[in-house]
Amino acid sequence: xxxxxxxxxxxxxxxxxxxxxxxxxxxxxxxxxxxxxxxxxxxxxxxxxxxxxxxxxxxxxxxxxxxxxxxxxxxxxxxxxxxxxxxxxxxxxxxxxxxxxxxxxxxxxxxxxxxxxxxxxxxxxxxxxxxxxxxxxxxxxxxxxxxxxxxxxxxxxxxxxxxxxxxxxxxxxxxxxxxxxxxxxxxxxxxxxxxxxxxxxxxxxxxxxxxxxxxxxxxxxxxxxxxxxxxxxxxxxxxxxxxxxxxxxxxxxxxxxxxxxxxxxxxxxxxxxxxxxxxxxxxxxxxxxxxxxxxxxxxxxxxxxxxxxxxxxxxxxxxxxxx
Amino acid sequence: xxxxxxxxxxxxxxxxxxxxxxxxxxxxxxxxxxxxxxxxxxxxxxxxxxxxxxxxxxxxxxxxxxxxxxxxxxxxxxxxxxxxxxxxxxxxxxxxxxxxxxxxxxxxxxxxxxxxxxxxxxxxxxxxxxxxxxxxxxxxxxxxxxxxxxxxxxxxxxxxxxxxxxxxxxxxxxxxxxxxxxxxxxxxxxxxxxxxxxxxxxxxxxxxxxxxxxxxxxxxxxxxxxxxxxxxxxxxxxxxxxxxxxxxxxxxxxxxxxxxxxxxxxxxxxxxxxxxxxxxxxxxxxxxxxxxxxx
Numbered sequence: 001x002x003x004x005x006x007x008x009x010x011x012x013x014x015x016x017x018x019x020x021x022x023x024x025x026x027x028x029x030x031x032x033x034x035x036x037x038x039x040x041x042x043x044x045x046x047x048x049x050x051x052x053x054x055x056x057x058x059x060x061x062x063x064x065x066x067x068x069x070x071x072x073x074x075x076x077x078x079x080x081x082x083x084x085x086x087x088x089x090x091x092x093x094x095x096x097x098x099x100x101x102x103x104x105x106x107x108x109x110x111x112x113x114x115x116x117x118x119x120x121x122x123x124x125x126x127x128x129x130x131x132x133x134x135x136x137x138x139x140x141x142x143x144x145x146x147x148x149x150x151x152x153x154x155x156x157x158x159x160x161x162x163x164x165x166x167x168x169x170x171x172x173x174x175x176x177x178x179x180x181x182x183x184x185x186x187x188x189x190x191x192x193x194x195x196x197x198x199x200x201x202x203x204x205x206x207x208x209x210x211x212x213x214x215x216x217x218x219x220x221x222x223x224x225x226x227x228x229x230x231x232x233x234x235x236x237x238x239x240x241x242x243x244x245x246x247x248x249x250x251x252x253x254x255x256x257x258x259x260x261x262x263x264x265x266x267x268x269x270x271x272x273x274x275x276x277x278x279x280x281x282x283x284x285x286x287x288x289x290x291x292x293x294x295x296x297x298x299x300x301x302x303x304x305x306x307x308x309x310x311x312x313x314x315x316x317x318x319x320x321x322x323x
Numbered sequence: 324x325x326x327x328x329x330x331x332x333x334x335x336x337x338x339x340x341x342x343x344x345x346x347x348x349x350x351x352x353x354x355x356x357x358x359x360x361x362x363x364x365x366x367x368x369x370x371x372x373x374x375x376x377x378x379x380x381x382x383x384x385x386x387x388x389x390x391x392x393x394x395x396x397x398x399x400x401x402x403x404x405x406x407x408x409x410x411x412x413x414x415x416x417x418x419x420x421x422x423x424x425x426x427x428x429x430x431x432x433x434x435x436x437x438x439x440x441x442x443x444x445x446x447x448x449x450x451x452x453x454x455x456x457x458x459x460x461x462x463x464x465x466x467x468x469x470x471x472x473x474x475x476x477x478x479x480x481x482x483x484x485x486x487x488x489x490x491x492x493x494x495x496x497x498x499x500x501x502x503x504x505x506x507x508x509x510x511x512x513x514x515x516x517x518x519x520x521x522x523x524x525x526x527x528x529x530x531x532x533x534x535x536x537x538x539x540x541x542x543x544x545x546x547x548x549x550x551x552x553x554x555x556x557x558x559x560x561x562x563x564x565x566x567x568x569x570x571x572x573x574x575x576x577x578x579x580x581x582x583x584x585x586x587x588x589x590x591x592x593x594x595x596x597x598x599x600x601x602x603x604x605x606x607x608x609x610x611x612x613x614x615x616x617x618x
Contacts (some may be wrong), residue, residue: 065512092518105509109531118527119517152341168513272419 004074005208006062006176007038013054017281029281031057032068033232036307039176041235044202044209046223046240046254048216052277054099054232055212059178062210063095064088076175093123096169100181102161106153112139112164114147119171134171141204142167143197159190163197170201178210183218195222214258220244225280225313228252231288232280234307237315248316250293287319295320344486346535350613356607360543362600366593370416381414382565390583400585402576404568411567412589413594418568419597422483422543422552429487431494431541438498439525443506453499465554472560479552479568482561486551490544497540501533508532535612543605546598553594569594 032054039045047055049291061068064080074079075095080272084090099105100108103135106115116135120126126134135144142163153161162182169177179198183191199222201207213219219226220240227237228251247253254271273292278284284291290300306316333497350356367592384405393400399408459467471485476477505511528533553570555561562568564575569590576586 059514063516065516089518089520092516097513097516099509099513101509105513107510107528107532111341120513121521122517123522149534165513168517172517 001209003040004137005041005076006210006250008058008062009036009071009072011013011035011058011061011073012069013057013066014069024227027281029279030054030232030283031280033280033283034062035071035229035234037227037231037237038212039208040224041175042202042206042208043224044211044222044312046219046226047210047212047229048214048219048226049229050214050232050255052231052280053229055214055229056180057232058229059097059180059210062286063097063178065097066245090123093172095178096172096174096322097178097180098162098165098182101185102158102165103153103185105165106161108153110152112151112153112156115153115164116168116171118151119168125172128129138167138171141170141201143193145289157190158186159194162186162190162194166194166198166201170205173205174207176208176210178212182211184213184215191218198222214257214314216244230257231278231283233288233317234315235289235317237307239313242312242314248310248314248321249289249318250295250320251289252316254294287317345606346611350607352548353607353610355603356611359600359603359605360605362596363604366416366420366597366600370420373413373417376413377407377410379410380601381406381411381567390579390586392583393585400583401587402572402583402586403579407615408572408589411572412593413570415567415569415572415590415593416597418479419549419552419594422479422486423549423597423601426483426486426490426548426552427541427544429484430490430544431537433487434491434494434496434600435498435530435537437491438495439502439530441495442499442502443521443525443529449499452495456495459489459492460521462489465551468551468555469558469560472555477554477560477563479562479566482552482555485555489551490548493544494537494540494573497536498533501536503528505529505532517542539605539609539612542601546601549594549597549601563601 001283012030013032014028014030016025017029018024019026020109035054035058037045047058047150049055057066060066060072060175062080064073068081071081075091078091080088080091086095113132113135116138120131120134121257124295125131131150135149139148141144144160144163144167148156152271156164162185166182182198186194195218198209202209209222209223211219218319223240225238226240226243227234228243228249229235230251234245236243237250238248244256247256250271254273257271258268271294278288278291287293287300287305290296293300303319305317305322306320308317310321327575358427384401384407384572386405388397388401388406389403391397391405397407397409399412402408402411439450441449467489468482468485472481475481475484511524511528514528519527552568553573554559556568556570557574559574561573562571564571572590573587576583580587
């Protein structure tokens with residue numbers, strides 16, 4: 001059996017910018033630009049980056065909820081990107097998604113029972129009685145009660161709804177769950193509960209997570225390896241501890257220095273980035289980070305740094321580490 | 324243990340407040356809507372019970388008794404053919420409600436179908452459907468109806484069909500706009516992530532969440548359709564004699580308006596009341612179903 005559950009090769013998603021009366025294409029927004037990584041069985045792969053860096057687009061492209069422009073996604077030995085719509089359907093059982101907004105991701109007109117039963121109905125799994133039983137079991141597993149099944153989403157709190165969202169993703173016994181900022185819409189006190197639940201579930205069901213977030217401390221808590229995205233590209237990828245102890249890419253360094261420290265006496269140097277995130281419709285030449293990079297050199301303005309292994313499972317795309 | 328569980332299930336079932344049930348509660352508290360309901364139920368009742376309410380025939384008159392004022396024998400008087408106006412108004416309720424309901428149902432079915440297609444699939448399908456709707460809406464609707472009836476020939480059935488056709492774009496656009504916003508909802512994305520087919524997404528997720536505005540517009544649309552049917556009848560393009568359609572009755576009696584005003588007043592009043600009733604219900608439904616009104 002292959003060690004890698006999911007492999008993403010040169011994934012790109014460009015959105016056309018249309019203008020004029022005839023809707024001619026006048027440019028492209030490179031939401032995801034040449035992203036390559038792989039996720040191992042049973043691990044949690046964290047994907048971080050600021051808003052607009054393309055992390056959600058990456059997550060949804062590899063489930064083909066968004067059609068990628070180009071690139072390959074291999075899941076469990078099958079090439080997801082080449083499958084037809086109907087061929088994709090059975091594969092959906094193995095890869096699921098948990099959404100950020102627990103208020104928007106549940107149909108307000110459906111009861112919890114209906115929401116959770118639907119995945120089973122769609123894939124013709126079990127008899128109605130078996131399905132109902134599975135729904136009740138799943139509610140207990142995610143920390144709710146079986147009698148909650150008859151209620152509507154609006155009768156739950158945000159944390160409870162997120163548990164329902166997780167339960168829905170689990171109904172099909174998936175191998176991979178893409179968690180698209182699953183806790184960023186929740187109160188801090190609830191965040192840890194949901195994170196702990198997700199970790200318990202990972203252990204019990206042998207799940208693999210792609211965990212998308214912008215909160216670095218959340219990602220550190222849960223991830224085995226972390227990828228950092230900037231302007232549609234991966235700039236650094238390393239095992240979690242290594243990334244947090246010894247970040248290499250100047251962007252990662254700046255990002256980590258912005259994480260609040262609970263100790264007020266601990267004075268650290270903060271790296272304050274200048275300027276705004278450049279527009280992905282018109283990214284800077286060479287290394288896309290050179291406009292804000294404190295270590296920018298001449299080469300950074302012209303040559304795009306290669307994303308490469310610099311030893312110890314640590315990848316980065318930066319000219320500082322070429323020799 | 325098992326017993327305890329089933330008990331809690333039963334208990335919680337009673338407390339369930341589904342979105343539709345909530346709307347019904349709000350609606351019941353709305354006095355105007357309740358009055359609207361009473362008016363419409365009243366008209367539905369007399370339409371259904373017409374043969375039991377009156378002994379006269381709507382198409383047979385006694386010519387010696389023409390244009391008689393209201394009396395104990397003829398509650399609403401008689402018309403220029405000596406027919407009982409009350410009887411004709413009662414039977415007219417059948418026709419108007421029939422036209423109102425079925426033309427709107429027709430418009431909703433066709434409009435919803437095309438609206439779903441246009442909104443969900445977008446691209447050239449949307450382009451084609453939306454432009455056709457635009458063209459239809461560019462005509463004054465009653466003029467378009469007249470044109471359609473002129474082609475098909477004047478009759479109540481054809482008037483119903485014409486009214487149905489001219490109102491299709493209203494529902495089509497409404498549904499299209501709902502679909503456009505709903506298909507971006509995350510629970511629709513979730514449905515796709517589960518592996519659900521488009522048809523199931525459309526009918527399980529998108530359509531049920533579009534129903535509220537369709538119902539509101541449809542209820543108000545019944546009122547409009549009744550007026551349009553009456554207008555076509557008045558112009559001689561809808562119901563044909565001796566059908567007791569209210570608009571037709573107005574047209575036939577208008578030359579006697581000074582001599583026998585009751586022949587015009589009662590059908591006119593009936594039109595007004597049914598339209599008012601449907602409008603009151605429609606407004607009440609709008610308030611009850613509008614999520615922004617929720618507290």
